[in-house]
Amino acid sequence: MPTDRTPAGTRPYVLISAAISLDGYLDDTSNQRLRLSNPDDFDRVDAVRADCDAILVGATTIRRDNPRLLIASPTRRAHRAAQGRPEHPTKITLTTKGLDPSLAFFTTAGDKIVYCPQPALPALEKELADVADVTTTGNPLDLGLILDDLAGRGIRTLMVEGGGTIHTQFLTQDLVDEIHLAIAPFFVGEPGAPRFVGHGTFPHNPARRMHIAEVRQIGDIALVRYLAAHRR
Template sequence: MHVVVNAATSADGKLSSRRREQVVISGEDDFARVDRLRADSDAVMVGVGTVLADDPHLVLDDEAYRTDRRENNRPENPARVVADSRARTPLDARILDDEARTYLLVSEAAPRDRLDDLRAHGATIVVAGEDRVDLPAAFDTLEAESVDRLMVEGGGELIFSLFEATLVDELSVYVGSKIIGGRDAPTLADGEGFVETFPELALESVERVDDGVLLRYSVS
């Protein structure tokens, strides 16, 4: 599976404010780029924190992309994937509608009755790991479900975990012309942080987009 992490940060590296509410960082050109990335992917992934904070829909905005996918015998929207160790995804979350298939990656610690409720609301449950989601094992299951290209949209805890598990192949970061600040504001890669060895990135391109800059990296 090829994993592409895509994120937008402020100039000081924040994904949103300390309130963890959605902050608009990029503009129309970058929104279109993200929609194109989604259209090229088999699935789009977020962490449960993003679901709880933003209630994202994770479907394509441009009808032309949906049409193109249908004409190529693909679902009109990529599948949606949520890393949700304890099955905290709300039953009325927008990702549980019938616009696309939704996989919830959970651990064995997730309550059984909660999983039954989520299944009844259309979720496909993937159990991997005892207390937290075992991402490599869960990704093996997704790959068996024909997810060959996965786009990850955040948040910082999930992105750190993916780098920690050496599962990331590409990183695209839009850096906007905005300062958010705050020691408690989420960053691109939160989690415990690296202290001895660090993921190595190779800068592939730099492009001005909207009023910011898009950085593309490959991950070695």
């Protein structure tokens, strides 16, 4: 796990974690969240979360899925506490507009940080000041400066859990150290459904091939773990 891979004072180690269909979708277009993974893989994700200091998701994911982003296992929470760490990772999101403070992201345990562009800061501070630390890194938001800010807050490992726009931004800016893909054995095939990544100029091209660190079967799921070229 990545916990000890990032020296103190440097940017956090960034790990993208996603479950996708065989054709690269994160979800379908229905009103119900598509369960791409299985119970054993959900437990694996819980273990990875427990090794990380923070989890980041985009505001669209929060609005669409209403995630809690908590550690489910009491044993893992107790282990974190015994290490002097919070029971749950810090929860982080990026947004350009308002978020409902009654969403599970805000009402469940864990520290919360909301990053927004400078023009949106006054309104979001007024809306979310009681439930989160609202801050900015300029206009537009600068992901590199966000990672610098998180490093200053003691965040050494950051797990990015979507959605596709967030994945694309981190990957095209070459800010990702590791990717975990849990691949479900079926297709979605809906052009309007959210995909793992969107269009962009990616640094991980044939000249900078990523390294396969692990391939594992988890029930009917195939887990593939990649390391960025600079982590080989």
